[in-house]
Amino acid sequence: MQFRATIISNQEVSPGYFRMRITAPPELAGAQPGQFVMVRVRDAIDPLLRRPFGIFDVGTVLSEYPGCSSATYLELLYKVVGKGTEALSTYHHGDHVDIIAPLGTGFDLGAPEEEKILVGGGIGIAPLYYLAKSLVERSRVRFFLGGRTRDDILCVTEFERLGVETYVATDDGTLGDRGLVTEVMERHIREDGRKKTIYACGPMPMLKAVAEIARQTGTHCQVSLEAYMACGMGACLGCVVKGKDHADETPDYRCVCKDGPVFAFDQLMWV
Amino acid sequence: MQFRATIISNQEVSPGYFRMRITAPPELAGAQPGQFVMVRVRDAIDPLLRRPFGIFDVGTVLSEYPGCSSATYLELLYKVVGKGTEALSTYHHGDHVDIIAPLGTGFDLGAPEEEKILVGGGIGIAPLYYLAKSLVERSRVRFFLGGRTRDDILCVTEFERLGVETYVATDDGTLGDRGLVTEVMERHIREDGRKKTIYACGPMPMLKAVAEIARQTGTHCQVSLEAYMACGMGACLGCVVKGKDHADETPDYRCVCKDGPVFAFDQLMWV
Amino acid sequence: MNRPDLSVEIAGIKLRNPVMTASGTFGYGEEFAEYVDLEQIGAIITKGLSLKPKAGNPTPRIQETTGGMLNAIGLQNVGIDAFLEKKVPFLRTVSTPAIVNFFGNTVEEYAELAERLDKIPEVAGMEINISCPNVKHGGIVFGTEPKAAYSVVKAVREATIKPVIVKLSPNVTDIVEMAWACADAEADALSLINTLTGMAIDLKTRRPILANVTGGLSGPAVKPVALRMVWQVAKAVKIPVIGIGGIMTGTDALEFMLAGATAVQVGTANFLDPAASERIAREMEQYLVESGISDVKELIGALQV
């Protein structure tokens, strides 16, 4: 769906990280956790391409936002890294952006009785909040959150408010444990033998470590990937990753935008 | 001089016409009437090139503009015609633009005892107000102002407030006389035999008519031209017009940006 | 006034309006069906096809540049068998003509593809991409050497009675010479431009941004070059020309028609605005209405130089 959204709020929640709430059509309330949106940052040609962002949250507010027919909202959580996100960070209440959403294939919520392990690195938590919201109704959820420093640890209280048990690790020890969040998570998985599903989103090295842990422990695991995207709808083939059966003669490329961004870890080639 | 200006005000004075007041360094108070400025509309690359605008007014205000070391201001009067002027029209009090000013060669104020005839077509009045301000102190000034319709007739009261006698003509007769402003002016010149200088700015057909009247009546005449400009400082040679002695073998091109925008009409080739 | 006539004809293919979607930027049509009413555009040109499935290049494959983008997809595609089985059924459901873009590594591969596509009723025409390395001739690109282009086009021509459009590469000294070679080989139409070869570098990592090092530049940045080449070629050949390169608006499209194009293709614009092709056709119609022009064909080559 393509729509023109009005910005409700756009706040810096930690240095360089913004949380933006925008209006959305009611149909968007049916978005799957893990799906994403493509934002046209400006109507102009700079930046030219849309920018992909995970769905941090979707919901419906009781009071109507003035001038907007629907009370459904969409939230993004984004980190300023370049010109697109910089431009986005200057938007104010009442400004407009053009959105395509929901896109891609999201998380499989899995069997309710299994414990759900969420692992987020830095801005990688963006799609995990909406996922956690859906999961907590049915399953026990633990959230492992890592970042370089305390400034990269976002929205912990939001997760806790959902009733999610949250573990934090930072590289420099300024918040939570010092070290890699994957190590903390691995300990938990190995100590508690029950069946689990891991949901991970974050930088590639983190995802690789998570996939390796999942492989070794025989745990289900879904990862949400990032890739450079032009179209977001499976047409340009810019965003592909190698599927598990990939070979040059018999290519098995998957589109992060359409087949993903969420993949079962064992469907991908991790080299 | 290159400076970052703060926008003091930016108001639509008639449909599609804006008057913008910006801060300026004190040196700018020495700008010559007829000189112009180059505005970098955005820091971004769209629009890429600067846009030239006449100096509508320069002055010094008594109260200090907060956050600005100098109380000198610069005023532009502009018509929205494309993406640069459109972008400019969205600027608000407190926004910034990058300016190069003053540029070019302005009007020669001439002998005080001669009557000064100002002729402006549409947005062509932009450089004439600051000129009128300088002239009224020394000379009798009459202002002939033409436009397509009443909406294209700007700032008449401002000119009258200076003590300038103002005559208006519109193509459709919605304000002042119906017809061409050059005809009204010609009548005045032919009826009143005293020595005069004409100062004209407006669309090319108007300037040609004015130049022809000046030639026939032997009147001094200075015209302010427009041209596509890239640099504004005589380097790119994008803005040239043919000087009176131009021939392909012995080129006599003049830069509108440096040798002009004001030229004595008899220095140009009018074909 | 009646609605203006936007229809044009390219080599016997009737288009309801001059707006086609450029190969590689619109998938197989299906991907955009949610955003574009496919019945409102002139034609769909599908992603470049080869005999065998092709893996394409490693990633990253795309990078934004000022006013444009680089891509080095490397012609990844499903191959003709999967195309016929999985993509053609959707194209059958749309009345808009489907034109199949394809490429090979040898003249024989081009001919074989043309022969196979010739038999498929859903294929209204073929667009041959000659911007590919000629494997037999040490990797020299078919599209930069008039003789090589001639031989490829000739072979395709002999393999099919369907309309044959040749898509020209702009990375040449003399685009007109290339156009002549293709016209001589009895191409029915020419489309141009394909992408300009470019490169982007990441200062931090000191590496090229694209895994393939170089890629093809497209988008509004290249429009002036495209417009110039379309104008040069349209003056020089008698067959119709399809204008491509940085078209974002109806105005852009009409400028290409003034320069001599009978139709246009919209590429990169589909990414920023998935409804771009339909919108551009609508903007063209609006312009005709506002200007009192009853037939878009009046504008073809109407540039006054």
Place this chain on the structure above:
Amino acid sequence: MNRPDLSVEIAGIKLRNPVMTASGTFGYGEEFAEYVDLEQIGAIITKGLSLKPKAGNPTPRIQETTGGMLNAIGLQNVGIDAFLEKKVPFLRTVSTPAIVNFFGNTVEEYAELAERLDKIPEVAGMEINISCPNVKHGGIVFGTEPKAAYSVVKAVREATIKPVIVKLSPNVTDIVEMAWACADAEADALSLINTLTGMAIDLKTRRPILANVTGGLSGPAVKPVALRMVWQVAKAVKIPVIGIGGIMTGTDALEFMLAGATAVQVGTANFLDPAASERIAREMEQYLVESGISDVKELIGALQV
């Protein structure tokens, strides 16, 4: 840390930093003296010079495009006599080397210009623009035909002992072939790219916007093409390469150096920011400081492919 070393050398010309101003975008240096400390840039390259004064093209001569601009100045210039008399005296007051860009319509004209400039002490070197029609050979551009380029460069080489830089046109199929021809003719260095030929059309008037119909595209839009060509040429030749095309920032300039350029030229950027050349040199220095690099020469060709 000490201040990093930004100096480079091109064909014996010592530059305090790698930033030169591109011909035709910086006048004769004097025009920018109010905005740029000319003592802070690497070299000044003056507006293309011919033997006789040249009128250039009718107006309009410039048009903005997406991310770039078209120009069809038509090489208007004052001619060598007026240059020596009116422009050289200012250049004498600046310690920054002045490199004179020039062109001719015949091989003989090129040689004559080189011979005359050879005697002028203020001229540190010459940059020859070969993107000009070869009058004797039916207007074919010297810069698109390796043999023609060779003969022009050879003639200039024989006419001067000063450094000879050849400026290459990007409007060719094979830029490396052109580079080889110039290197064979003993050019001391190559600079690239000149502008890409493009066109703009006004839908309303149905006319080309430039009076000359076509013009040269420059600015950030062309940067990817320029970067690719610089990389290709720098790999292929032993003489130094000067990178040009859409450089707006220190990062852009350093990317060209990674691609193999020993120095760069800043063109269109001077129009939006008259202090661009000085700023870019400063931004390069800042980058070196922040990255702990003591000598900019370490970056030349340091791209890891």
